[in-house]
Amino acid sequence: MKITFDWLKDHLNTNLKEEKLLEQLTNVGLEVESIENLSSGLDLFKVAKIIKTEKHPNADRLKVCDVDIGEIELKKVVCGAPNAKEGLITIYAPPGAIVPKSKVKLVVTKIRNVTSYGMLCSESELNLSDESEGIIELKTSKYQKSIGKSYFSKSNSNLIDLSITPNRPDCLGVRGIARDLAAAGFGKMKDIKQKKINSKTKQSIKVKINKEKGQGCLSFGSCLIANVKNTESPKWLKDKLVSIGQKPISAIVDITNYVMLDINRPLHAYDADKIDRGITVRNSKYGEEFTALDNKNYKLDEGMCVISDNKGVLGLGGIIGGTRSGTEFNTKNILLESAYFDPRSIRSTSKKLNLDTDAKFRFERGIDPLSIESGLNKAALLIKEICGGEISKIDIQKIETYKIKIIKFDPNLFKKITGFKISNKEMLKILEDLGFKIKKENKYLKLTIPSWRPDISQEIDIIEELVRISGYDKIKTIDPIKERTKSTLTKFQKLFHFLQRAIASKGYLEAITWSFTDSNYNDHFRGTNKEIKIVNPISSELGVLRNSIFSNLIMYMNKNLDRGFKDLSIFEIGPIFTGSNPGEQNIVVCGLSAGKKSRLSWIDEERNVDVFDAKKDVIQTLIEAGFNSDKFFIDSETPNYYHPGKSGRLFLNRGKEQVAAYFGEIHPNILKKIDIKSESIVGFEIFLDNLKLPNKTLNNQKTKFTFSDYQKSERDFAFIVNKDVNAQELINAISSVDQNLISNIKVFDVYEGENIPENQKSIAISVTIQSQEKTLNDSDLDNINNLIIKTVENKTGAKIRS
């Protein structure tokens, strides 16, 4: 909502300076978004006369004009307007002036080798109208004597842009804003006695509101103004509209706009001669069409509120009029409409048609239903004053009468909600100033809500009014008590934070990427999940919810590789989606590493990152998070986006209930398709929702401390097994021999090739044997050695290597 201080003063008597008042606007909840000094620099624009025009030597369409700007010297200006001719009085802008429309600052410039000092302006460039064909032609009779003078009258008024919240339609009119300021004690509302139409002529165009289901028009007021002469608006009216950045069009249009801006009463003017046999306000039929004033053709659905005549739709009630009945400069008879439309109906129609207009904006927030007559009075009388004509009586059709709303308000509630007290006297004054009618009833106040406040319907709304006007700065600051009765985080949330930092501590940079992704990328990592489309994505590249974090991560990894980084690890912890219903999502930690370890190291041997790097990060992280690695179970079944031979799946225990994590190389086909250039790409996913939370707290994780001081001995074994036997099978076999004696098992070599039969491999394992009860003697050790060999051979088909 744009206003000026001057306009505000039409409704408010105040001693406050503009600057102070601006502060107060924000304090009562009418936030000042911006202040723009429109007139600054406008005085540079001067009335000027073209003395001579010559064709530009280097351009057919340009002219070089000698312009009289009231100084001794004429200015040379290059101008492209076809209407630039000798003797024309127009508006000249010197170098340094800022063109209001384009905000471009003019400079002395050479146009095709001819120096131009300034510019001759079109109406559009000055935001006076949309007229951009040619430069402004001022009437010689009127401006002959003004040459050299500023075209715009001086005004120091700033353009104040207020952000009006959707609950305050009343403040979409200047008077409403003045009312709030007056209530807050920053002036006094001017009592404007609106003159009434005094006519004996009946409004002769019949208006009917159809009583049908969902009728969006509840009341339709109108009057006829005959024999008008539509003209340019007088200067005061033009200035007013220009002062808030609007373009004057014609007196009739300007007046309806002015009344709307002044008291938030939208009106519509019809060319009465174009209405065929009366007006019917009705629901639209499916497929009806009309051309609106925005010159677009609209095809209507069923049940939209239309103003129609015998020929069809004239306009969409409260949203936009049609071209067929629009007023023009030669319009003679006007039907002026002032109606009340139901906000819900307005909203649903404009949503369906994707149509946004000033009138719609106001009606959907709620117009004062009791302003129908005052709007007609104000506008009709102005039209008569400016355009002449005879006004008819006002005709009002309605299908529903406005019911006044009354609230029983308990003044004690104010302190209960706000924490501070204001006196009854102050309370009453604020409410009265805001337009409430008050009746005391015991300890309650019976409040009649002003008709222009559709937002007020219960006691809490009254409290808002009172605290807003008396000032939020009066609210005391009550310091919070530092007391905690409930733990801040749940176990799951703690695990989330732990895993996040555990992964980061292993050299991964945390990324946060969109929850949606490109379906092409998503498809690579979707697995067996179904695709979840966004109906209205901002772009097709962000069209689906991600089924895996890999889709985004690998895309960004690729971008980073393109930036020239070779070895990096990134991760994200966040949701993936398994369905389109609330809750069909899981939290996943997903990491991705590219390139090599120890690249270009003078001391360590460089190598590609591989599946065991990913495995290490997963296992170390899970162990750090408190999961028991003795129970981990790993196999090689992984989704199809992993390398089928170099990836693994981890369960927290042998029960294989839910997959805790996947890790491994990304499938080479995918890498090829997305054209990622790196020696190696490995990744992992840990599924938080599948991790059975360690239910032990740190203190009961610490069991009784026991250890053995008896001598331990390490024995090495080398087994030859078939290639398809997993190392884990050997380890399991060994640990099953005697859990009390075998304290550690470590694979220290895997070998295939020379000396080993084809399809077989050698696995070397070091076993630590220690008793809790005694020092083992040689025969004890021999026994257990033999047992180990026998068990492994039996269980896995391995042979001890001699």
Place this chain on the structure above:
Amino acid sequence: MSDIKNIRDQFISKLNNNLSIDEINNIKTELFGKNGLISLQFKNISSIVEDDRKKFASDLNKIKDELQNLIIDKINKIELTKINEKLEKEKTDVTLPERSFVRGKIHPVSQTIDEISSIFSEIGFSVEEGPDVENEYNNFTALNTPDNHPARDMHDTFYLDETKETLLRTHTSPVQIRTMLKDKPPFKIIAPGRTYRSDSDQTHAPMFHQVEGLCIDKDINMGHLKGCLNYFIKEFFEVEKIKMRFRPSHFPFTEPSAEVDIGYEIKDGKIIIGEGNQWLEILGCGMVHPNVLKNVKVDPSKFQGYAFGIGIDRLAMLKYGINDLRSFFDCDYRWLNHFGFDPLDVPTNYRGLSR
């Protein structure tokens, strides 16, 4: 006596030669081995006449100590020389690079969420969460924003079905609804998380982060709200004093509603929070609307309280001097490295938010 004196003199002079460790060890055996010269003398003690025995034993012990010390001394010296010789050769250029290491980082948004949680934890808030996909009811209707409400226009919503039943939550406020439906009052929660709106330009991202706050009890008024936010802002920006302004605003789910601005100024191109004459809007808040309480079966005549919503990304930008919101989600290695935090820098109450 002369025997042992001879042994002494003889071996002292032997030991004073330039000997190797092995040679010294041989001498040691020669003297103190099972049948060593000194060892034999000790065996002899009992055969010495009683009168001389005491003195003999005493002399023998002296000589034994003397020789032993000399041997230890000699060995130490040689070993020391050896170490010194070795050290001479073992010079490394320590200016060569160390073994490579990589540093992981925590994203500034995650760090900020942890900071926020830590601050609110101290005044008794616990953390709640809700799903990213919400139904229309929780996101709007239950929050007193019916379908025909113009306030819905302020939220450009991503929908997941044509009937607009499911959507990506446009704010964290539906967590209020979920929390209150699930439990009984009092409530004192914050809910950080991802939120989504379908606009995208330099200052808007289609995904961003909010933290919701909700405090409902029997006697919670606007003074508590002001105090809570004042405390939070001071703690978050780690300043003693903060210039803060509450101004009336409108949200369908709170009444009265307020927006909160903090004072700032630009000094040497850097934003200084808490001083200055400029105002910066950082959050919206208010007293939970009675309609919302009714929707979640909380009796508004018995319970009341406040709610607030803060843009986390915005806070992080202000605190850490990040200019571009979009860069948060661009995953640029250089940016993550620059603005990320060491994983060991966990914001906690006792050690403070930052170093």
